[in-house]
Amino acid sequence: MLVFAFLVNAISFAASQLWVSPDASYYVELAGGLADRFDLRSQLFLIRPPGYPIFLAILFRLFGDASPIAIMVAQHIMVVGVVYLVTLIAWRITRQTWAALIAGLMTACSLQLVTYANLVMTEVPYTLALVWAVYHLVAYHQGNRCRDLALASLLTGVSYLFRPIGMTFLPVCAAVALYSGIRTYCSASPLAKGGLRGVGFASRLWKSFGVRCAWSVAPAFAIVLPCM
Numbered sequence: 001m002l003v004f005a006f007l008v009n010a011i012s013f014a015a016s017q018l019w020v021s022p023d024a025s026y027y028v029e030l031a032g033g034l035a036d037r038f039d040l041r042s043q044l045f046l047i048r049p050p051g052y053p054i055f056l057a058i059l060f061r062l063f064g065d066a067s068p069i070a071i072m073v074a075q076h077i078m079v080v081g082v083v084y085l086v087t088l089i090a091w092r093i094t095r096q097t098w099a100a101l102i103a104g105l106m107t108a109c110s111l112q113l114v115t116y117a118n119l120v121m122t123e124v125p126y127t128l129a130l131v132w133a134v135y136h137l138v139a140y141h142q143g144n145r146c147r148d149l150a151l152a153s154l155l156t157g158v159s160y161l162f163r164p165i166g167m168t169f170l171p172v173c174a175a176v177a178l179y180s181g182i183r184t185y186c187s188a189s190p191l192a193k194g195g196l197r198g199v200g201f202a203s204r205l206w207k208s209f210g211v212r213c214a215w216s217v218a219p220a221f222a223i224v225l226p227c228m
Contacts, residue, residue: 001104005083008108009076009117016118018068024120031056050227051161052122075117075124082124083108085131092138122162129159130166137176144180149173150215157223170220177216181209 020028026048033039034057045053056071063070083104090096090103107113116123133155140148153173159166 001087001101001108002080002084004105005080005108008114009079012114012117013072013076016072018072018120019118020120027052027056027120027122031060035060049122049161049164051158052125054161055125056120071120072118076114078124078128079113079117082113082128082131085128085135089131089135089138092135092142126159126162126166129155129162130169133159133169133173137173141176141180144184146212146215149177149212150219153216154219154223157220160220160224161227167220167224170217173216173220174213177212178209181212 026044030042030044030048030050030053033042034053040050055074056067059067059070059074086107087100087104091100094100113124113127133152136148136152136155139145140152153170156166156169156173159169
């Protein structure tokens with residue numbers, strides 16, 4: 001699947017050139033200010049989130065005149081990453097090789113993803129961050145590890161840096177944390193036996209649920225609040 005995704009993106013890269021729309025010029029202007037003098041005071045940041053300008057500024061500093069090619073290469077690699085993550089998500093959910101392959105093939109052949117990789121726009125890094133968050137949320141649902149929940153929340157915050165609408169995924173993280181707590185309670189609760197042991201168990205469980213909720217939102221806000 002990775003080979004096929006690389007092939008599709010290599011063809012798109014070879015057959016296209018970087019396209020900067022009038023709207024994208026704002027990102028280029030902000031990135032230029034960051035790369036030249038680390039200027040964070042531009043009023044354009046009031047209408048453009050900082051994630052994509054930072055991404056472009058890093059490429060401007062590293063590659064200079066070769067930055068247009070570097071942007072295309074980086075974004076096509078991100079598309080390959082999206083294909084890989086979608087394949088893994090489908091495998092985790094279904095445990096079926098054919099389902100994972102179909103999901104990967106459909107994503108690799110997405111004209112929208114391949115086209116946006118050649119544009120100075122936020123769609124590709126935003127999609128990568130959000131799909132990566134979904135992967136860790138699925139992993140948390142299956143393995144019940146708070147590390148995966150925290151990473152899903154963190155990547156949701158990162159997606160906000162590219163497109164603010166990414167924060168709408170945060171309630172999903174909280175809902176999965178809630179469902180996980182309820183599932184744990186229903187499968188392990190000794191309350192049916194009555195007594196103080198049951199009450200103590202419930203108290204510990206609700207405390208654990210509070211920790212889960214904190215992990216589901218705190219990492220995202222740690223990313224978002226400084227930008228706000």
